[in-house]
Amino acid sequence: MSQTKVKKEPKDRLGQAVVSLITGIFSIFFLLLAFPNMNINPGVGAFQIALSFILALIGFVLGIRARKSPKGRGLAIAGITLTVVPFILGIIFIPLSILMPFFVHVP
Numbered sequence: 001m002s003q004t005k006v007k008k009e010p011k012d013r014l015g016q017a018v019v020s021l022i023t024g025i026f027s028i029f030f031l032l033l034a035f036p037n038m039n040i041n042p043g044v045g046a047f048q049i050a051l052s053f054i055l056a057l058i059g060f061v062l063g064i065r066a067r068k069s070p071k072g073r074g075l076a077i078a079g080i081t082l083t084v085v086p087f088i089l090g091i092i093f094i095p096l097s098i099l100m101p102f103f104v105h106v107p
Helices: 014-040 042-066 073-103
Strands: none
Touching: 014 042, 014 073, 042 073
């Protein structure tokens, strides 16, 4: 009996790559929308920064998973690129947005 090894094809993760790209776009959108709102209503701005961070985290994980797929590799890399910036800025600005109401006095 001869046994032949069958090479497993990588899973098609095109859907994850597309979702990574979309969440990257929305996370940047919410991050840019949060900065003007931090002056007007700090609570809404903090929520938008947190939402941007969560979307970036989801998009980053899905982009990493879809990166090795034969289809959608470019979309996955674009999704990773778009989610890195809001992810890093979220790490910096989430603690600041939580503490900002304690330091800013609005008459």
